[in-house]
Amino acid sequence: xYRGVPAVERQAARREQLLDAAYDxxxxxxxxxxTVRAVCRRAGLTPRYFYESFPDLDALLIAVFDxxxxxxxxxxxxxxxxxxxxxxxxxRAAIGGFVRHVTRDPRRARxxxxxxxxSEALAHRRSETLHLFAEMIAQQGRAFYGLGGNDHLADTTAxxxxxxxxxLLLAWHDGTIDSTLEQLIDDCTELFVATGExxxxxxxx
Numbered sequence: 001x002y003r004g005v006p007a008v009e010r011q012a013a014r015r016e017q018l019l020d021a022a023y024d025x026x027x028x029x030x031x032x033x034x035t036v037r038a039v040c041r042r043a044g045l046t047p048r049y050f051y052e053s054f055p056d057l058d059a060l061l062i063a064v065f066d067x068x069x070x071x072x073x074x075x076x077x078x079x080x081x082x083x084x085x086x087x088x089x090x091x092r093a094a095i096g097g098f099v100r101h102v103t104r105d106p107r108r109a110r111x112x113x114x115x116x117x118x119s120e121a122l123a124h125r126r127s128e129t130l131h132l133f134a135e136m137i138a139q140q141g142r143a144f145y146g147l148g149g150n151d152h153l154a155d156t157t158a159x160x161x162x163x164x165x166x167x168l169l170l171a172w173h174d175g176t177i178d179s180t181l182e183q184l185i186d187d188c189t190e191l192f193v194a195t196g197e198x199x200x201x202x203x204x205x
Contacts, residue, residue, distance in 0.1 A: 015053040017043040022064045027107020031061065031119040058121035065122055068111055069129050073136070075101045080140065090144060091192040096185045099169065103181065113173040134162035145200050157199040161192060 021042035025034040036057050040050050054060045079097035083089045103109050116126040138158035165188060171177045172184055179187065 011052060014043075014045055014049050017045060018050060018053055018060060019064060019067065022060050023067070023107065023111070026061065026064055026115055027105070027110050030110070031115050031122065034061065058119070061119055061122055062125050065111060065116060065125050065129075068108055069132075072098060072101055072112075073132075077136075087144065087193045087196065088189060090140070091196075092185065092189040094140075095165070095188045095192065099181065099185055099188075102169075103173075109173060113170050117170075130162050130166055133166075134158040137161055141196055141199075145196070153199045153203045157195060161195060165192075 018039055021039045022034055025038055025042060029038075034057070036047060036050055039057075039060065040047055050060075054063070075097045076094050079093040080090055083093035101108075102112050116122045134155070135158070138154045141154050141158060168177065168184075168188065172179060177184070
């Protein structure tokens with residue numbers, strides 16, 4: 001214990017300092033600028049404390065990305081829970097919650113849309129995260145439409161929607177898609193619902 005603070009709490013506080021510093025660097029300067037030395041300098045810590053919390057730089061980058069994704073998933077799930085029991089309302093709540101939360105902080109948007117494609121470790125984590133979002137979409141779809149747990153169309157549709165939305169948002173973020181934020185949410189909502197209902201109709205046939 002040092003000055004009344006247990007060692008485990010001091011280590012946790014240092015870890016948060018490193019995460020905050022890496023978030024700022026990754027979201028503003030990119031992964032090329034996010035080195036161990038730069039993170040330690042921004043956090044006001046020595047490399048010894050870096051390796052106390054993370055085995056290497058990739059582990060830190062993944063931890064930052066995971067924190068962002070965890071926050072986004074909580075926002076999306078909460079928005080879906082609070083939305084009326086209507087396909088359009090549920091889809092709009094999920095998509096709107098995701099897009100608005102990610103774009104509210106330019107650093108967050110850069111980490112999710114751009115930097116996750118630059119680093120090999122982050123690209124791999126992005127792929128894993130797409131799987132998680134696809135599984136979440138499939139679960140929500142089965143619950144809403146009353147589909148059986150073994151319906152393969154739910155998984156097929158969910159992966160198509162998750163992957164398509166990810167690429168669409170990337171194109172919108174870099175300016176390839178010329179839409180306002182609200183237009184983007186409206187269009188994605190209509191496409192999500194239309195695709196989901198088409199999949200349900202196929203399953204019923």
